[in-house]
Amino acid sequence: MPRQIKTYTTCAGPGRARSHYNLGGFLGWVVNTMMDLTTVGQVTFVAVFLAAMIALILANPVTALLTFAVLMAELQEAKDWYYKGRLLCIDDQEPCEECQKSGGDCKNTCAIGTVAEATKNNFDGDGVFNLMLAPYTLVDHFRALLLHLDRNKTLLQDPALYDDPPFLLNGGAPVVSTWGSVTIPTSFNPNLLDDPATTADQIGEHRIAVRGFLDRLLGGLQPPLKEIGSNLYNHFLIGVVNRVLTDSVPGFFPHFFRKDPAKIPFASPTWNAIPQDFDDTKDWKADNATNFTPRMPNAYWLPGTSFGLNPMFRFNHTLLAPFLHCEIDGNRVARLLDTVMVTLAAFMATFLVLSAIFGPAIGGLLALALALLAFLIASFVENLPGGGMAGPPDVEYEDEVGDLPTQSDGDVVAAYGRWVMDTEHGEYFEIHPVTAYYVMARDAYPPIPSGSTAPRSGRRGGSRSTRTKMSPRRWPTRPAI
């Protein structure tokens, strides 16, 4: 079996891990401007930026060389940040002792769960998949959701919670989601799963209505807030997960749901580098207690921005269950940046030589043509090995195994890799990169009960956005519960 798997990312210790908001200087300005713009704005920005660069290059050799040096340095810094500075190591030592002994740079961990969303490629080439952690089942999570909705029924109808700057939910009016005979949070059966008279259709109606409610509670559809979810949404889910962790069977992995002092020493640099995600002094299971009023700054967001608690788990609106995000490393961004740097260098060298002969205008045009050719060749060469996408590799000698292994929703697996907190996307725990993957059982989801009409997300409930993108064709493997 293969070992010494190639990975591209390394995590950074407390103080060195930075989100794009923490990037300073010219790079920080460019990245933050790009990240916070709409698509049209991004295209405009790139056009203006390129025009300015070209003008500076054509102006005279000194500005050209300076521009070239600045661009190359910034591209290299961007690459270093993306692959070495974006993820926070969840170890208090950097590198940890065992890593030092092995000569490695990271401490790996293992998570066992059911594949809730099979692997797909991100824009950066990483292969991403999600695990619903063992030993909890869909029933555990849905039961806790219904119970928590019922216990917080009054609170969730308080308009004051829906106008919580920077979040304005539903125009400041309480969110209500209706599907069939079910209305969340006012009219539903909180004991649905323990009621022997419950039908599959009733389960389906409840799930769709709850989905619609959560979709609207998520709020923050505009960047950058879409990454983090509204305070009410986060606090509600923290309460739900707290019920699962305390009401249900004992869990193996509480540290993947919550900052756990048993794993991360309290008040250590790592502890302090992770946003507050829970409040032990509060009784989350009390009636109407899902609200949490203190607001605090988040070191990975724009200065001056304050939020409530920042959950360490993500939540799948289709399954209605929290999950652990896992990523297999790809290096598409690195390849892209390398290609751009090669192109830039080719342009600069050609430009300086040709402009000495033909002048800056003709020299620039010819250099641009040659640079485009260099870009084409570099892109072609970089795309030969799969374009940086994490995918099935070949090795130079025959493997003994037969068919390519596959991954399906419902597989019970152990994912082994680096436990990190992504400083982007709302600061969640994840395993990144995954370096080993064990399948233990298949088809863990039960079949859909007959009569279920569950589509992938609610419509009448007002769903406009979900945090997950489930493929409709995968739905037939989904249960109604």
Place this chain on the structure above:
Amino acid sequence: MADRADRDAGGTRAVSRGMTFLKGATIVPIAAVVKVALLYLLLLPMLLAWLWRCLSLKGGFRDQDKEQKDCRRPFPEDLMRRPDPCIYSQGYLEAQGFPVTWNNPDIWVARQATPNVIAPDSYHLEEKTDYIVSLQAHNASTDPAIGVRVRLVYRPWSFNSPALVPVEVDVQGHEVFRIINIPPMGSTLTTFAWRTPAVGPGSSHFCLQAILSHPMDVNVANNLGQENTQIFDTDGQAARIVVPLHNPARVAQRFTVTATEYRIEETETVELQLQYNRGRRPIDAVGRVTALVPRLNLDNAAGPDVAFAVPGFEWSKPFTVVKAKYVGMERLRERLLQQDVSLPPDFGFHIDDYDGGVVVGPGEARLLNVQLAPPPGAPNGQRFSINLAARDQAGRLAGGVTILLAIRR
């Protein structure tokens, strides 16, 4: 001439402009910049479209997803850990030409009352008695086998009986499986509780069958093993054994029965060596070339992949994939393939009504009266391990039994 003079003059002017640009004396040739800007604006949409196409890179799961319509998509093989749970499997070994025995070394039975006294065979078990069946499962992979499902069933003493009954059931009558973990290149023992059923007099003959399964099994052919043994003591006379032969097929089949004399050499040991194969992935061919180019590293914090560094620059280590496997079975394999397992000289082997084979009707069974006659001069105490294997007309192994024939004069 005039044209040439103009061209010469034009060339001189261009060189002159270039030199002026290089000297930085004339800051911006406005007209040229305007021309470039116009050209840039014209080319920009094409450039962006082309860039988009370049960035829509091939490969990865997305393209595989398009090709593969179902939801079971390939997962990176180098991340997937693939175990090989296995057991002494007669079918698997015989398919490779090895001699086999049904006295399975990985399955043994003991009375629950006396768990340390192993029953010598699966033939002389007593009905309505509590037994413990022990099963040793192995893992022939360098990856751990997590969550291997073990199934144990029994069937009547026979060749090829289709009747399979779970050895252990729960209070509701459901079959009980064992889920075990087997370390890399290791083995794990598991047990089943078995209360033998009530059978007719003289019929307490059982064949045990173990089946292992794992979703990522590298080799599923070595997962089924059988234990089907009878001990027969003789004072030198021929032993007569009756073995039912079943034909579960829907057409009549002609079966042949062969006999070999083979037992597992228990004292022989084989030392395996862990061999590492190091290779480079073809997809990293470009990486090998680009690794020669130093990377800019201003903070001088050498990472684990750095082979060599000077202030400001670093060179990457060449990347190789490592695969591990155990080797050293070759000599044993060669010896087994060359081993003579034919019956000893003067050993009598006869089956009544056997004319180059026996025909069994569809879904029927036929009793084979087998006669095994030890050589006349066989000394007292000598034991023969006679393995009878039945094959269908296609040459497939239909079943087998092992007769441990002991001379007791």
